[in-house]
Amino acid sequence: MAKSVDVQNVSKRYKLYKKKSERLLDLINPAKEYGEEFFALRDVSFSVDEGAIVGLIGINGSGKSTLANIIAGVIPATSGKVISKGNVALIAVNAGLDNKLTGRENIELKLLMLGFSSQEIEEMEEEIIEFAEIEKFIDQPVKSYSSGMKSRLGFSISVRVDPDILIIDEALSVGDKAFAEKSFNKMMEFKEKGKTMFFVSHSISQMRKFCDEIAWLEFGTLKEYGLADSVLEKYEQFLEDYKEMTKKEKANYRHEVLKKYASAKQKIL
Numbered sequence: 001m002a003k004s005v006d007v008q009n010v011s012k013r014y015k016l017y018k019k020k021s022e023r024l025l026d027l028i029n030p031a032k033e034y035g036e037e038f039f040a041l042r043d044v045s046f047s048v049d050e051g052a053i054v055g056l057i058g059i060n061g062s063g064k065s066t067l068a069n070i071i072a073g074v075i076p077a078t079s080g081k082v083i084s085k086g087n088v089a090l091i092a093v094n095a096g097l098d099n100k101l102t103g104r105e106n107i108e109l110k111l112l113m114l115g116f117s118s119q120e121i122e123e124m125e126e127e128i129i130e131f132a133e134i135e136k137f138i139d140q141p142v143k144s145y146s147s148g149m150k151s152r153l154g155f156s157i158s159v160r161v162d163p164d165i166l167i168i169d170e171a172l173s174v175g176d177k178a179f180a181e182k183s184f185n186k187m188m189e190f191k192e193k194g195k196t197m198f199f200v201s202h203s204i205s206q207m208r209k210f211c212d213e214i215a216w217l218e219f220g221t222l223k224e225y226g227l228a229d230s231v232l233e234k235y236e237q238f239l240e241d242y243k244e245m246t247k248k249e250k251a252n253y254r255h256e257v258l259k260k261y262a263s264a265k266q267k268i269l
């Protein structure tokens with residue numbers, strides 16, 4: 001089976017500064033290393049077959065959105081790389097929409113940037129507006145939209161553009177039930193067309209219905225990658241245990257996971 005997305009040793013490092021002056025000093029004198037290092041992703045690798053639907057799971061802050069953004073090319077990895085076959089679209093609340101522009105201007109700008117002609121844009125525009133169900137508000141600035149409206153607009157543009165690889169980050173959880181159903185049907189259509197999709201959600205039942213494979217992230221590391229049923233079962237059990245832990249036990253757990261990761265890495269090096 002041909003590979004669609006290859007995530008190779010991807011890490012994402014952020015610098016956390018206590019004061020604005022630290023950020024400035026770090027820029028002026030990078031050798032001195034001001035601020036605290038924080039890894040949102042640590043050496044994550046996996047590859048995805050063409051047509052697979054992959055769920056990204058993990059507790060809050062485990063790195064799901066960071067990974068989704070890196071695969072979509074919205075933010076760069078600090079090290080490692082992602083090789084994708086075809087064009088990638090990310091659908092997330094707020095992703096890729098300019099708040100100052102109206103809904104219509106956002107559609108036009110996005111389609112222009114993707115290289116569509118003005119005639120094609122004219123044809124696609126009405127379909128996008130209709131699918132997004134924001135007809136009356138389409139000429140209002142996006143900053144006046146609710147999060148549901150933004151997400152509907154983002155979703156409608158991305159699916160109409162017909163990308164090879166689609167990444168959906170929590171965007172469906174903000175819409176109403178009817179729109180969520182319409183979006184779900186659209187995604188099933190994409191699935192039947194054999195497109196590769198990534199799906200970020202906290203809903204295990206949605207994941208179970210929709211995904212073939214799961215990447216389970218834990219404190220920025222890839223804990224497991226495998227078939228959906230088996231990984232989701234383990235994740236559900238983990239969530240039950242994790243929920244019962246005290247704050248201190250959770251901190252210890254995190255410490256142990258990262259220690260294990262560091263020693264495994266040392267063995268490889």
Ligand SMILES: Nc1ncnc2c1ncn2[C@@H]1O[C@H](COP(=O)(O)OP(=O)(O)OP(=O)(O)O)[C@@H](O)[C@H]1O
Nearest residue numbers: 014015039040058059060061062063064065066067
């Ligand atoms: N721009 C940034 N600067 C500093 N830290 C960041 C930045 N973006 C994300 N992080 C941190 O990286 C970690 C991973 O964030 P991310 O949003 O990818 O997690 P997530 O798994 O999607 O979380 P959630 O389920 O809560 O949405 C978090 O601890 C977050 O605070």
